[in-house]
Amino acid sequence: MSNLMEGKRGLVMGVANRNSIAWGIARTLSEHGAELAFTYQGDAFGKRVKPLAESIGSTMLLPCDVEDISSVDAVFQTLAEKWGSIDFIVHAIAYSDKNELKGRYSETSRENFSRTMLISCFSFTEVAKRAAAMMPNGGSMITLTYGGSTRIMPNYNVMGIAKAALESSVRYLAMDFGLEDIRVNAISAGPVRTLAGSGVTDARLMYNYQKKNSPLGRTVTLEEIGGTALYLLSDLSTGVTGEVHFVDSGYSIVSMPRLGELKA
Ligand code: NAD
Numbered sequence: 001m002s003n004l005m006e007g008k009r010g011l012v013m014g015v016a017n018r019n020s021i022a023w024g025i026a027r028t029l030s031e032h033g034a035e036l037a038f039t040y041q042g043d044a045f046g047k048r049v050k051p052l053a054e055s056i057g058s059t060m061l062l063p064c065d066v067e068d069i070s071s072v073d074a075v076f077q078t079l080a081e082k083w084g085s086i087d088f089i090v091h092a093i094a095y096s097d098k099n100e101l102k103g104r105y106s107e108t109s110r111e112n113f114s115r116t117m118l119i120s121c122f123s124f125t126e127v128a129k130r131a132a133a134m135m136p137n138g139g140s141m142i143t144l145t146y147g148g149s150t151r152i153m154p155n156y157n158v159m160g161i162a163k164a165a166l167e168s169s170v171r172y173l174a175m176d177f178g179l180e181d182i183r184v185n186a187i188s189a190g191p192v193r194t195l196a197g198s199g200v201t202d203a204r205l206m207y208n209y210q211k212k213n214s215p216l217g218r219t220v221t222l223e224e225i226g227g228t229a230l231y232l233l234s235d236l237s238t239g240v241t242g243e244v245h246f247v248d249s250g251y252s253i254v255s256m257p258r259l260g261e262l263k264a
Helices: 021-031 042-055 069-082 110-132 157-178 203-213 222-233 259-263
Strands: 009-013 035-040 060-063 088-091 139-145 182-189 244-247
Touching: 009 021, 021 035, 021 088, 021 222, 035 042, 042 060, 060 069, 069 110, 088 110, 088 222, 110 139, 110 157, 139 157, 139 222, 157 182, 182 222, 222 244
Parallel strands: 009 035, 009 088, 035 060, 088 139, 139 182, 182 244
Antiparallel strands: none
16 A cells, blocks of 8 residues: 555544445545544444544544534644644535435425535535644645536435535635645545435435446445545645546436447
């Protein structure tokens, strides 16, 4: 393995269990020498995240619910006290009421719209601002998005709107922090079987459809998403900022399934 992340320290937000995209990313970063701190949402997730974090030698495990800004502040306070500065962050957090991840988007409630936007979009801006203040020597930040931001996916609904706003945030934040040598990018992952992913009605159908109809004819692995995160968070990508990078077996380029399969 390379030492691409040797000497770099960063925060990973969004591990719920070993199937989480954030965990796939954390594992890859750790294999390449990164030192990691983790946040977890509530005690139940904390119990699952602790052994995972310990398995890669991390002892910094901090509670954080992004709906409570004081818990976000507490995380950065602790990081400032223990590490002084950081080099990167991974934001892999999203939430929407699963009762509204089905049917028509127009039925989205005002309450769930606001909550979805706060947790799935604005939390990245709040985290980025605090992280940038701890990156005196530059740094790199990533968040996770999905192609439902620009193209219609059945049942993805308000989450698509939140992801569109998140992707736009990535571009504005990239401009805000660019002169400080802080880069901001997003990975647009193809469907992965995770807790959050299963909240979307008919997730399995979407998963199988994209698997069958992507150029590579398969879905992506956590290792493949981890590899792209490694590229974006390491010095391999120092000229890249404000990007939304697809890791989706090429599904985003497809307008129509392969004709042979339509005939079958
Ligand atoms: P996951 O369920 O493993 O992770 C989602 C995380 O969000 C959990 O750790 C959860 O604790 C956290 N979270 C939710 N509300 C929170 C809050 N209020 N405060 C703090 N944390 C909160 O699922 P995942 O699929 O790994 O999701 C990670 C990211 O990847 C999300 O942004 C998701 O939209 C995105 N994504 C997922 C897929 C997919 O198919 N699974 C595809 C593309 C993008």
